[in-house]
Amino acid sequence: MNKLLNRGSVPLHLMLIPAVALVFIFNYIPLFGIVIAFEKYIPARGVFHSKWVGFQNFTYLIHLPGTFQTLVNTLYISLMKIIAFIVVPVIFALLLNEVRNKLFKRSVQTIVYLPHFMSWIILSGILIDILSPSDGIVNMLLKSFGLKPIFFLGDVHWFPYVIVSSDLWKEFGFNTILYLAALTAINPTLYEAAKMDGAGRWRQTFHVTLPGIVPVIVLLATLSMGNVLNAGFDQVFNLYSPAVYQSGDILDTFIYRLGMLDAQYGVATAVGLFKSVVSFIFIAGSYALARKFADYRVF
Amino acid sequence: MTKHESPSYKLFLAFNYALLTAISLLCIFPLIHVLAISFSSSSAASANLVKFWPVGFTTKAYEYVLNKPEFMTALGVSLKRVMLGVVINMVLTILTAYPLARDPEKFRQRNAYAWYFFITILFNTGLIPWYMTIKTLGLTDSLWALVLYGAVPVFNVILLMNFFRQLPKEIEESAFLDGAGHMTNMWRIFVPLSAPSIATLTLFCIVGHWNSWFDGLILMNFPQHYPLQSYLQTVVVNIDTSLKSTRDIELLSIVNDRTSRAAQIFLASFPIIAVYPFLQRFFLQGMTLGSVKG
Structure with missing residues (x-):
């Protein structure tokens, strides 16, 4: 046998x-x-x-003035994204869960999932148009309120926030899917029991709904730690310009320019290796944590 | 459920509907605005008259783009890439997911293979070594470069493997008793039983290949080898006026830059919008395909 x-x-x-x-x-x-x-x-x-x-390439990088700022920018943008992508999808899923009208719910889902499937080329083309300081519809609106136009993509102070909010626009809807799935999996008898005990809508939300999705929130938050050095190359590359390098240049765009434009292959690979090793520690660590505390298994 | 609601909850519901409507509109307005620009007259677009409905309706911008040889060449490259790439991805996904879904007790090396693939998710070698490898292999400027480096979509393999493992064991046991081998079991039993999951993954691959742009940009040395999204990167995002021929400049007096950019944006997202209804039907299921447990 x-x-x-x-x-x-x-x-x-x-x-x-x-x-x-x-x-x-x-x-x-x-x-x-x-x-x-x-x-x-x-x-x-x-x-x-x-x-x-x-290690000459590494010592060269340490003495290069832009390196440290690039690392700071990467962490600033990626950490803001990690937090935003826990908070916003959870709140949105909770709000959507209260909707009883099936058609309305479905329409909202159809609309908010759509940008996820479009490339950053398409969405950047749209953002560049609507955020243009001279012709963009956003600045036309600001002007009509008597405000000064803002060069969102060319302003060092605005740029990181434009990156985080436009990434939210693209992905927050899609990120609600797993939470919505967890919400529908909550046993309805728990709500019945809570009602019997005299719990109103708010208490049901806090004592039944939220605890029901906490495991998913914790799991996804843990797994998102692997992205700590991923500020979003596709997005930043298509929206940034030399004017915003100070706040918008991230490790991946830095590697691209060093390697593909300046042909400093050794130095670019050194930055890439740093990123790979740190990311490996975070990704492997997040999987290990998820496995230990949430019994999450990839295979 | 809706009968004995407290007044405060009713107020919340009204607020909730209003908020969700506002968020949805905010999400879709940028797309509608640029779509309206693409169908507007050149003069209306440059005078910033267009809001969410075309002003001076015309399809000139689309006619201009569809007659542009560069656009059509790039579209052809993209179509070839999607067809070749998706077939390779799906054949390899099924072929790889099936053995990995075996019980490690019966297929001893299963865990070793699983780690071999999983490590590629944990450790990324980075841009330069990846680029140098493809260059050394002599794949630059070939369509193969775009479809081979990501030929095994490991994440999809894991999703399908987890789905295969949930299939009832009794079915394959009876197939084996009837003399079926692994190949027959895979194609005749597993694949038909997981048709919805396979459809989901196929759609993900289509979208992935269609939307890829960076690989084309750096692996292709000649713009005539660019897939559509890489080509668009050079005309819509990284506006390079030196690439314009005199014919373009003449035409631009009729179809301004803004309307033609808008038209290209929509032509390039048309296939996505076309498969979107199918995507939506399947991806809810696909996303939760045994990926999160507990």
Whole structure:
């Protein structure tokens, strides 16, 4: 019997060959490229023949004035996003949960989920148009109230908040899905019992509804810690400009400019390696926590 | 439920409906505004007369964009990319999810394989090593570059694997008794039983490939190899006037820059809007596909 089962696993190995090979080529081979971070890399010489410089790229970065600010910007934007994406979707899901009219509920969901499926190219094109200081409809509205126009995408003070709020616009609706699923899974008899005990609507919300979704909130909050160095490359890249580098330049855009525009491959890889290692610690840590406290298992 | 509500709760409900309506309108207005601009006359758009309804209705901007060879070339690249990419993604997702859904007691190496794939979610090698690998493989300027590096969507594999594991064991046991092998069990039993999940993941892949832009921008050296979103990045976001030919400048007196940008934005999001009703039907289920337990 045992022999039969072992023979039975041969087709399983065969099925896995293509995926194992492709992941090896595109996810494991680049690991060797990390060596570039310790080299004065010249593409014509390749990874093996470029000059080894040890930690020189890292010390160069520490002394570069923009590096620290970029890290601060990344953390500032990503932490604001992490908090906003816990608070806003939870509140929105709770409000939507009180709606009894099915058609209304469905319409609201249809509208707020839509931006999630559009690329940052499309949404940036729209934002650039509506936020334009001269022709944008937002500034036309401000002017009609007698206010001064604001150059939202070109102003160092406004830029991080525009990034967080426009990301909310794109994703908050989609982020309510798991909370709404958790809300429908709450046992209705709990509400009946609460009513029997004389609990009104507010008490039901605080003593039945909220505790019902707290595990999901805790789980998603934990998993979102993995994004601590992800301020959103796709979004920032398409909305920023040299005028807002001071508050808007993030690690990923910094890596892009160093590597793809300035051809400082060694230095760019060094920043990338720093980001990968720190992110790895946070992602692995968040999964470990979720596994320990919420019994969350990926596989 | 609605009968004996307290007055304060009724007040809350009214406020709630008003608030949710306002938020929804706020979400959709930017899209409607730019859509209205795309159908407005050049003069109305530059005079900022357009709000949420076209002023001086015209389809000139769309005619201009659809006659632009660069736009049509990029559209062709995108369509090819989506078709090739989605087929590769889905075949590999199913082929990989099936063995990973086996019981580790019966398929001893299952956990080792699962970690092999899962590690790619935990550790990202970064932009430069990724770019150098693809360049060394000689894939730049080829459509293969855009579909191969993400050929195995690990997250989707995990979702489908978790779905496969929830299927009742009795069905496959009887299939095996009837002499079916793993291949038959996978294609004839597992795949049909998880049709809604597979549809969801297929739609996710379509949207993912259609919306990708950064890979095209850096892996393609020639603009004629750009997929649509990469091309749009250069004309809508990163407005580069040097790319305009004299023909463009002549036409621009008729179809101003703003209306043509708006038209391109909507033409590029049209496929998304077209599949959106299907997406919506499936993704609620897809999102919760055994991903969160407890």
